[in-house]
Amino acid sequence: VCALHEFYIDDCDNRLEQCLYSVVYTSLPTIVVGILDKDLSRTTLLKYPQLYGAGQRQESYNSKLFWVTILDTLWQSIAAFFCLIAYWESEIDGSSIGDLWTVAVVIMVNIHLAMDVFRWYWITHVAIWGSIIATFICVMIIDAIPVLPGYWAFFEIAGTKLFWVCLLGITVGALLPHFVVKVIVQYSSPSDLQIAREAEKFQNSRELRHAQIEMNPIFDDHRPRT
Amino acid sequence: MPSGDGSTKSSTKTSTKPKYSRFTQQELPACKPILTPGLVMAAFLILGLAFIPIGLSHLSASDSVVQLIDRYDEACIPADNSNPEEANGKRISYIQDDKTDKTCTRNFTVPQKMKQPIFVYYQLDEFYQNHRRYVRSRNDQQYGSASAERKTANCDPEAEVNGNPIVPCGLIAWSLFNDTYSLSRNDVALPINKNGIAWESDKTSRFGSDVYPKNFQTRSPIGGGKLNEKIPLNQQEDLLVWMRTATLPSFRKLYGRIETDLEENEIIKVVIQNNYNTYTFSGKKKLVISTTTWIGGKNDFLGRVYVTVGGICLLIAITYIIFYLVKPRPLGDPAYLSWNKVPASN
Numbered sequence: 001v002c003a004l005h006e007f008y009i010d011d012c013d014n015r016l017e018q019c020l021y022s023v024v025y026t027s028l029p030t031i032v033v034g035i036l037d038k039d040l041s042r043t044t045l046l047k048y049p050q051l052y053g054a055g056q057r058q059e060s061y062n063s064k065l066f067w068v069t070i071l072d073t074l075w076q077s078i079a080a081f082f083c084l085i086a087y088w089e090s091e092i093d094g095s096s097i098g099d100l101w102t103v104a105v106v107i108m109v110n111i112h113l114a115m116d117v118f119r120w121y122w123i124t125h126v127a128i129w130g131s132i133i134a135t136f137i138c139v140m141i142i143d144a145i146p147v148l149p150g151y152w153a154f155f156e157i158a159g160t161k162l163f164w165v166c167l168l169g170i171t172v173g174a175l176l177p178h179f180v181v182k183v184i185v186q187y188s189s190p191s192d193l194q195i196a197r198e199a200e201k202f203q204n205s206r207e208l209r210h211a212q213i214e215m216n217p218i219f220d221d222h223r224p225r226t
Numbered sequence: 227m228p229s230g231d232g233s234t235k236s237s238t239k240t241s242t243k244p245k246y247s248r249f250t251q252q253e254l255p256a257c258k259p260i261l262t263p264g265l266v267m268a269a270f271l272i273l274g275l276a277f278i279p280i281g282l283s284h285l286s287a288s289d290s291v292v293q294l295i296d297r298y299d300e301a302c303i304p305a306d307n308s309n310p311e312e313a314n315g316k317r318i319s320y321i322q323d324d325k326t327d328k329t330c331t332r333n334f335t336v337p338q339k340m341k342q343p344i345f346v347y348y349q350l351d352e353f354y355q356n357h358r359r360y361v362r363s364r365n366d367q368q369y370g371s372a373s374a375e376r377k378t379a380n381c382d383p384e385a386e387v388n389g390n391p392i393v394p395c396g397l398i399a400w401s402l403f404n405d406t407y408s409l410s411r412n413d414v415a416l417p418i419n420k421n422g423i424a425w426e427s428d429k430t431s432r433f434g435s436d437v438y439p440k441n442f443q444t445r446s447p448i449g450g451g452k453l454n455e456k457i458p459l460n461q462q463e464d465l466l467v468w469m470r471t472a473t474l475p476s477f478r479k480l481y482g483r484i485e486t487d488l489e490e491n492e493i494i495k496v497v498i499q500n501n502y503n504t505y506t507f508s509g510k511k512k513l514v515i516s517t518t519t520w521i522g523g524k525n526d527f528l529g530r531v532y533v534t535v536g537g538i539c540l541l542i543a544i545t546y547i548i549f550y551l552v553k554p555r556p557l558g559d560p561a562y563l564s565w566n567k568v569p570a571s572n
Contacts, residue, residue, distance in 0.1 A: 036254075162528075197258070197260060199560060201258060
């Protein structure tokens, strides 16, 4: 999504926005989720060690999934871009549509990530929703500087109902295919990890949350000595 | 025995085991949502039931917009029966000549009652205000204050003339649209309110009240309209509207507002001063008179998209419910794990 957005970001946003996009708006949630998220608890994994097989078989990161993801993000970019048709033959100016796209893309990307998060810690909430809020704040700050060409564009356009209708339309329209495929696959051909997660939540009422499982060092060595 | 020594050593050696904390062991309290069939059905139903009414309301608003569009650039220039190249050459020299009379009269019939405020726009097609070099050809510092007069960076080739700065500098200002329209109804003039057509923020904070046009459009080629040198920039609303560069090659800009109702079948006469040269690049000029609604002008794209997405969501919800009733999968059932499903084979 980021790469395709760069294509048409040029006239509508200044270079500051382009840097901010990659660094501030979208890096933090990815980092936080990458570090903290985990799909299964240790008790489940110890009970069904075969679950590790999913990683060995590269079920979550393989070539087919990669290209499917590329197609999905291509669709998301198309959905965001073609909201221009809603502004066809209107008075819209470059800076306003740039603001709409910036905000739409950040929301889209974060909700896309949110759909796939397994565990919501408070830090995850802060990173994801905080990024969206930070984007709005940054856009408002940038549009409050009189010497920049986009001065006041965000406030003018956010005062129109069409802006919010477009924003909602882009977010839902762009993410709908992803959500639908996710739902269908999870129901009809669930992965082992998915079943294990459901079992964790619905079938085990007593889960050992805080037990630390000691890995004892091995002192006796049964190998024959030569 | 090694083990005996080992155990003595391990009791005095400091442990290298990492300090336990809930963060490092990923045991912070967490919400672990799972997409249950109930949640999925609810999500699609809500989306479908929310989107369809929004879409329908959008479509009905778009339908209720009454607009009159008149393309006048072809009609308002003397016809010529010579070959196309010569004819175009003649049209260009006609439009560039100061002395030709460019008055043109057009008539419309109002198709339906139009309630005030009615907006008068000029629409340009094939005009790329979003061209990269054009968009950057401005200097907002110069427009903002008289002391920054000499700041003409980025404005080339419309930056200076004979060593004196052009105010306002840049190609955007240089290409200012300058057709004028005066409307009348039954020979009674219909006043167009040209106040408040620019953004308030432009008038108060962006363009200075002490900045006056200087050296503007003084040399050939002339790109557009001239400016009154006695009026400061922040009151030149046509300029302010023009300086907000449009995103698309087919765009409208506000010319003014009509503040009386127009009744059905009334005949409106428009006297146009066809000054602006779009003939060199085969652009089109149109006069648009339109009412507006909460969605803006007439555009049913979003309405259709919303209705379609809402419909798809409802369809999926129904399909999912049927699927769930016909072939239910109990959640978390270990029988579905891949090693349990595959029959043991040797």
